[in-house]
Amino acid sequence: MSVHEAISEHSRKQHEHLQRFLELDALREQAIQLAVADCLAGKPFTVEAINETTRRINDHAHHGISPTRVYVTEQMVRDYAEQLNKG
16 A cells, blocks of 8 residues: 555545544534423433433544543533523
């Protein structure tokens, strides 16, 4: 394999890695928005879907160049919802 081909292959793999991160991050954001919406509506909510996706993101990050994400607590969702109500 030539140097050019090796660089191209490396770039392709990085691009694929980042694309997968973006997909997972979008799923995480959707889960956060659902939890916040339920919290704002006074409905019960859970952070399980958020944190399962967070786990997948963090596992994925160990195999490439993407960032990790922090796990979310129910209190974090309540605090964020409260900020939205104030703003």
